Amino acid sequence: MLRTFIYDTLIADGAMPSSVEIAAHFSVSKPDALRALREMKVGKTVLPNPETGEIWMAGPFAAAATPYVLRAAGRRWFANCAWDMLGVATLVATPVDIETQCTDCGDPITMHFEPQDQSLGTELLVHFLLPARQWYDDIGFT
């Protein structure tokens, strides 16, 4: 299944699979792989880039570099926002080092997270810019 392949690749390799890799894995053409990605457009789960058709985000992972970075054993993941950053930490189920920055003052923030942790050991706050009823109006902005 395409969804499983995307997340297996992401978590194992630390990289979003390209349409070429998807095509090779499922023995289909690249246009067929791109079409399958378009048809997966369901909410925030897997969204293709509107210009290239390649995966833009596979919630909570981002395909492009963002200020929310997680590292573990030579792998690196990017998240879409602070909430997603913690989603990635949860999904990869391995100890991770988190690097981000304060969106207020710009100071760098680093944290270590173990899968069983119930607390990040910090009093940092996460600012939600939009009320939940507006989250899906423009998911990229959200």
Add this chain to the structure above:
Amino acid sequence: MPIDSVLRLARGWYTDPRVEAWRPRTRDESQRVLTDAGFVGDFWQLPEDALRRRLGFGLSPLL
């Protein structure tokens, strides 16, 4: 919100999409995840299902 509250929310919100039985949540299921993590009140009220359907939630058999 305190980051540990957001951690609780992330744990409930992001279930493993590699599991075959995974499917998108309904609006009410998602609202329950928010509530269970302590995100209650008008600010945390998700849009109604009609809007979510217009945006493509829960339509694809591929997911």
